[in-house]
Amino acid sequence: MPKPQKHVFVCVQNRPPGHPRPSCSQKRCIEVAEEFYWHLQERQLFDKVQVTTTGCLGPCSExxxxxxxxxxxxxxxxxxxxxxxxxxxxxxNDQPVERLQVSKEFWG
Structure with a gap:
């Protein structure tokens, strides 16, 4: 497998009902992960992009x-x-999507 140019991590963290912190699974993250995999396949970018589902990335409320x-x-x-x-x-195209980035308060 060639080393990818970009590696995308999609949080699919799940927490039990009543947990004090929210989780991405409560916000339809599985659909987002599936959409990343669909685009990866549709665009045939396997040699350039890797998509991995992961646990908590930190800014749960976001x-x-x-x-x-x-x-x-x-x-x-x-x-x-x-x-x-x-x-x-x-x-x-190596241009991060500014409007979708979390605020510097969470990641910066």
Missing amino acids: GPSVLVYPEGVMYGGIDKADVAAIFDEHLQ
Whole structure:
């Protein structure tokens, strides 16, 4: 497997009902992860982009959270419709999507 140019981590953290912290699973993160995998396959970018589901990335209240390396760009409040923009602008054209990034309060 070639080393990917970009590595996308999609939080799929789940917490039990009543837990004091929210989780990305309460905010439809599985749909977001599936959309990333769909775009990866549709665009045939397997040699350039790797997508990995992961546990908590930190800013739970801002979820679903997505982290892109090597830049270390954290996106928050992502929904299925945002995934195409992340692929188009960031993953394929190296321009992080400013409007989707979490505030410096959470990641910066």
